Every structure is written in C-alpha cells, then in structure tokens.
Amino acid sequence: MASGFLGALLGPQRRARFLAGHLTDVLVVAVLAVLVVAVSRPAVVDGRIDLSDATAVLTLVAAAVGSAAAIVALVTGRLSGDPRPSWFGAALLLYGVVLLPLSALVLPQYPAGTPRLAVLTMFVISLCILVAALRPPPALGAWGGWALAALALVIGGVIASEEESPFTRMVATSPLYSIVVQSGWALVAVLFLLDGYRRPSRIRARMGLGLLIVAVSQLYRAIVPGREPTAGLVYPSLRVLGMAVVLTALLTMALRAVTQMQDDYDQLQDTLGEASALLERATGQTAERDHELRNGLAGLAGAAQMLTTRPGDDPQVARMREAVLAELNRLRQMLQTPITVEDTVADPMVDERDAALLDYGPAYAPVVPSPGADTAEHDVGEALRTLVDLRDGRCITLDTQDDLPPVAAPESLTRQVVTNLLANCDRHAPRTSVVVRARLADEPGLVAVEVRDHGPGLPDGQEQLEIVRGRHDEAAGGSGLGLHISAQLAREHGGTLVLRTVDEPRGCLAVLTLPVAR
Structure with a gap:
C-alpha cells in the first residue's frame, strides 16, 4: 500500500x-x-x-x-x-x-x-x-x-x-x-x-x-x-x-x-565487497569456533577416560559426569543446535537430570536447576572446580578464596577463557604443574582468576604479551585465536585479560579480571 x-x-x-x-x-x-x-x-x-x-x-x-x-x-x-x-x-x-x-x-x-x-x-x-x-x-x-x-x-x-x-x-x-x-x-x-x-x-x-x-x-x-x-x-x-x-x-x-x-x-x-567481507568474517568466526571446540574436546577426552576406569558409584564419577555435561552444553551453544528436554529424556541412556544439563535453548525450561545453565552472573569457584575436574590427573592445583562474590558475566565466559588458558599451558609448558587461583583483585569491584604455569614464560623475553589476533609461537603450534577470543570476551563484559612472565619460579601468568555482580 x-x-x-x-x-x-x-x-x-x-x-x-x-x-x-x-x-x-x-x-x-x-x-x-x-x-x-x-x-x-x-x-x-x-x-x-x-x-x-x-x-x-x-x-x-x-x-x-x-x-x-x-x-x-x-x-x-x-x-x-x-x-x-x-x-x-x-x-x-x-x-x-x-x-x-x-x-x-x-x-x-x-x-x-x-x-x-x-x-x-x-x-x-x-x-x-x-x-x-x-x-x-x-x-x-x-x-x-x-x-x-x-x-x-x-x-x-x-x-x-x-x-x-x-x-x-x-x-x-x-x-x-x-x-x-x-x-x-x-x-x-x-x-x-x-x-x-x-x-x-x-x-x-x-x-x-x-x-x-x-x-x-x-x-x-x-x-x-x-x-x-x-x-x-x-x-x-x-x-x-x-x-x-x-x-x-x-x-x-x-x-x-x-x-x-x-x-x-x-x-x-558493492555487493561483491559485502559478500567478501561476510565471507571473511564467517571464515574468522568458523576458525574461532573450531579452536574453542578443539580445546573443549581435549578436556572431555581426559574426563571420558576417567569415567571408563572408575566404578559407577564413585562420588568423583558423579562430579565428573556433571562437568562433562556442562562442557558439552558450552560446546553445543557454540554450534547453536537446540536440543529439547523431550528429545533427551526419550533417550534411555540419558536420565532426567542429565537431560536438564544438556538443555540450553532459551525456549526450553530445564526440568531441574542446571549447573550448566548460562546466567548473567555465576560463582567463579564452582566453574573452576568443574574445569579442573575435567582435567583430573594433569597436575592442576586449584586455589579459590573463600566467600568470593559472584561475577557479572555468564559462566560460559569463565569456562571458555580458562579452557583456552589451560590449553596454552599444555601447548607451551607441557608436563609442568599449573596453578589456578581465584581471588579478589587488587582493584576494588573485580574478581581475578589466575592461571600460572612453570614453563619458559613468554617468548623473546617479553615481560607482557600484547594480545593480537593470529599472533602465535610457530614452534609451539596453535592458531593465535584462543587468546584473542578470550581477551575480546573479557572486554565485552567489563573485564581484562593480561599475560606476563613471572619468576621464582619462572613461568607465564595469565590474569582474567571480571566485575563483581551488583
């Protein structure tokens, strides 16, 4: 009209x-x-x-x-x-x-x-x-x-x-x-x-x-x-x-x-230029998603190995199962493939609680509270314990300060960033001990998550790493996407991500800061 x-x-x-x-x-x-x-x-x-x-x-x-x-x-x-x-x-x-x-x-x-x-x-x-x-x-x-x-x-x-x-x-x-x-x-x-x-x-x-x-x-x-x-x-x-x-x-x-x-x-x-830009952006997004999926699957591989070697009534097995399902939830969110509660409950291999953990679509309400649900704030200590459970047996020490306030960011952010940092530790400092620590940051209103390895530190004698997309150590492998994605996610939620070399003993320290929920 x-x-x-x-x-x-x-x-x-x-x-x-x-x-x-x-x-x-x-x-x-x-x-x-x-x-x-x-x-x-x-x-x-x-x-x-x-x-x-x-x-x-x-x-x-x-x-x-x-x-x-x-x-x-x-x-x-x-x-x-x-x-x-x-x-x-x-x-x-x-x-x-x-x-x-x-x-x-x-x-x-x-x-x-x-x-x-x-x-x-x-x-x-x-x-x-x-x-x-x-x-x-x-x-x-x-x-x-x-x-x-x-x-x-x-x-x-x-x-x-x-x-x-x-x-x-x-x-x-x-x-x-x-x-x-x-x-x-x-x-x-x-x-x-x-x-x-x-x-x-x-x-x-x-x-x-x-x-x-x-x-x-x-x-x-x-x-x-x-x-x-x-x-x-x-x-x-x-x-x-x-x-x-x-x-x-x-x-x-x-x-x-x-x-x-x-x-x-x-x-x-103009149309070809827009299509080229869209293709370039889609290629970059695909590379980033593939990078995150590889890191997530690396953690799931170790957890799956433990689940096959421990008895089914072991309390650690129950914790490991929840951690695995929560990580699967994060990976499926990246793929954006909604799985309904009805579909998972109908599977005889998945019980009702596991189905709730797998349900992440906004249109579907979980049957019971789900530790994998993505909310606007979360407990950093609990998220870190889940990630460490996924990497049981890999010389990872967890140290969380008591009574940490929740942070104003989705739990998937902490999982994704720390997963990338642990993958970097495996790549640049293999077979060395890693310490994951959560505490109140020196700056008021922030919570700091530290991931410290005992490797050679940053390359070329750098004191602090400038995080740039695609920048990586060719000798150690990698694509240079993980840190870029992590830093971008932190900035989008009011936080920061910094990597620097530390001594006594020497290693690399990554510090993720996120704002406290109000």
Whole structure:
C-alpha cells in the first residue's frame, strides 16, 4: 500500500517534469526549424550557391546522420537489452543508406518506371518496421527489424528489375502514391509522439519530433516534385535537422543505458565487497569456533577416560559426569543446535537430570536447576572446580578464596577463557604443574582468576604479551585465536585479560579480571 501511494504521489510530479522538458524540446526544435527555413529559403540562397550541388551535399549529410543514428540505436539495444532501439535502427539504416540517396539523387533522373515503384515499396516496408519498433513482436527478437530491412532490399531489387508497365508509369507520373507514403511517415511520427506522452518518455517524444520534421520535409518534396531548385534548400535542410534531432535522442538513450550499466556494475561491486567481507568474517568466526571446540574436546577426552576406569558409584564419577555435561552444553551453544528436554529424556541412556544439563535453548525450561545453565552472573569457584575436574590427573592445583562474590558475566565466559588458558599451558609448558587461583583483585569491584604455569614464560623475553589476533609461537603450534577470543570476551563484559612472565619460579601468568555482580 505504501509503494502504491508513493507511486500515485510521484506520478503527477513525473508527468509535470516530462511536460516541462518536452515543451522545452518543442520550443528549441521550433526555433531551429524557423532559423533553417529562414537561411535556406529561395530569397536567401538563389544566385549565391549552386542549388543542385548544395541539395546533393545536404542529402548525403542527412544520410550520414541517419546512418549514425541507426548505429547508435543498434548499440543502445545491445546495451539495454531492449529490442525496440534495434528495430528503430534497422528502419533508419534502410532509409539513410538506401532510400534517401535513391529518392533524392537517383530517381530524379528516372521520372517514370519501375525504380520509383521499388523505392515506394521499400518506403512502405521501412514504415512498417518503424511502427513495429514501438512494440516489437517477441517471436522476432531484436534482429527481426534487420531481417525485414534485408527483405525490403530484396523486394525492391526484384521490382526494379521488372519491365515497365502501365501501372508503374501511373505510379511514376501521379504524386498521389508518394503523398500517401509520406503521410504514413508523418503518422508514424505522431505515433512516436503519443508513445512518448503515454510513458511518459522525453526521449521517445524527441524521436517523434525528429521524425515529424523529416515527414514535413518529405511531404514538401512530394507536393512539389522536381522543383527543389526553385524552392531553395528548405526541403534538404529540414531533413538534416530532423535526422539530427533523432540522433540526439538516441545518443541520450545510449548515455542512459551506459549510466545504468555503470550503476549496475557499481552495485555489483558493492555487493561483491559485502559478500567478501561476510565471507571473511564467517571464515574468522568458523576458525574461532573450531579452536574453542578443539580445546573443549581435549578436556572431555581426559574426563571420558576417567569415567571408563572408575566404578559407577564413585562420588568423583558423579562430579565428573556433571562437568562433562556442562562442557558439552558450552560446546553445543557454540554450534547453536537446540536440543529439547523431550528429545533427551526419550533417550534411555540419558536420565532426567542429565537431560536438564544438556538443555540450553532459551525456549526450553530445564526440568531441574542446571549447573550448566548460562546466567548473567555465576560463582567463579564452582566453574573452576568443574574445569579442573575435567582435567583430573594433569597436575592442576586449584586455589579459590573463600566467600568470593559472584561475577557479572555468564559462566560460559569463565569456562571458555580458562579452557583456552589451560590449553596454552599444555601447548607451551607441557608436563609442568599449573596453578589456578581465584581471588579478589587488587582493584576494588573485580574478581581475578589466575592461571600460572612453570614453563619458559613468554617468548623473546617479553615481560607482557600484547594480545593480537593470529599472533602465535610457530614452534609451539596453535592458531593465535584462543587468546584473542578470550581477551575480546573479557572486554565485552567489563573485564581484562593480561599475560606476563613471572619468576621464582619462572613461568607465564595469565590474569582474567571480571566485575563483581551488583
């Protein structure tokens, strides 16, 4: 409804702009026509120039302008994909290259006979092509007009080769047939004008103006045949003006087609740029997610090994199961694959409590409180104990300060960041002891989580690491994504992540700070 209202609102404005522009075109063409008639009338040109030679020159100029207009029309049709300019160009080429030179320069030497009938026949076919150019038959496509132009040449040649008959003599001596044909040209010009008013299209209307001027000149010649020298140069001069008006209209159409192609190309470039940026971003997100999944699965592998070697009634097994399910919950959140409680409870291998741990979709309520549920605040100590349980037997010591306040961040953040830090310890300081500590930070209102290994420390003797995406130690492996993701997550929740080298004993210390929940 909004687009229809807008179209109805802009329609009158567009028509008003068209009428104003068209009236300007009419005024300019009328002024030019008056000037042409004024300088080419017999009182001005008689006795000053050779009228026969001037008429021949002006005829050739009109033919050249018409041929140029035909070429422009053909190019415009190819650029825009619209068959109408191609049909119009075929009629103009037939007129400019064949009919105009024959009718103005050759036929005056043959006052009677079949050549004049051949020219009139080709004129009729060219008029049919012009009429079809308003709405070309879809079955004939863009080249149908050119096929008809070639057919006109064949028919004209056949008629010209025939012997003269009383009918051809009657056509040659009577101006009636020529006047009818030229009136048809004027009618076609009026049709183009009406088509320009209907669209509204200033270019179509300008083409109609040019054809109308040519039609007027043609009618003038038909009414006074063979007497151009006594009438000055009005007829050939108006014909040049009409062809020039048609050429300017077609050049404007070609310019618009080129501009539209440039706009489409620019839009395509913008679309390709956006698609490239989206692809690059998606590739980066995929790499980050894959990195996190690898780290999470590394912890699950050790936990799964323990679950297969300890008796089922061991309390440690129950804790380990909850830790495994909580880590699976975090990994599934990354994959964004919702699993409903109904689906998991239906599985005989998963009990009701385990199903609640696996349920993380916002549209599904857990059956019982879930230690893996992602909330706006959480107990850091509990989250760290779960992660250490997943890595049981890997020389990890947990030290948490008593009565730590909850932090204002999802539990999945702490799990993800600390998982990345522990994976870095495994990579850069393998088989060394790791201490995970949670305490109140020195700065008020913050909780600090420290992960300290006993490895060689930061590379190249750095005291503190500048965390940059993709920066990593090639000798130790890795992708350089884990620390970048972790630091970004910390910043997004009002915290920080810092890595620095420590001594006594030497190692690397990572400190994650998160704001206390209020």
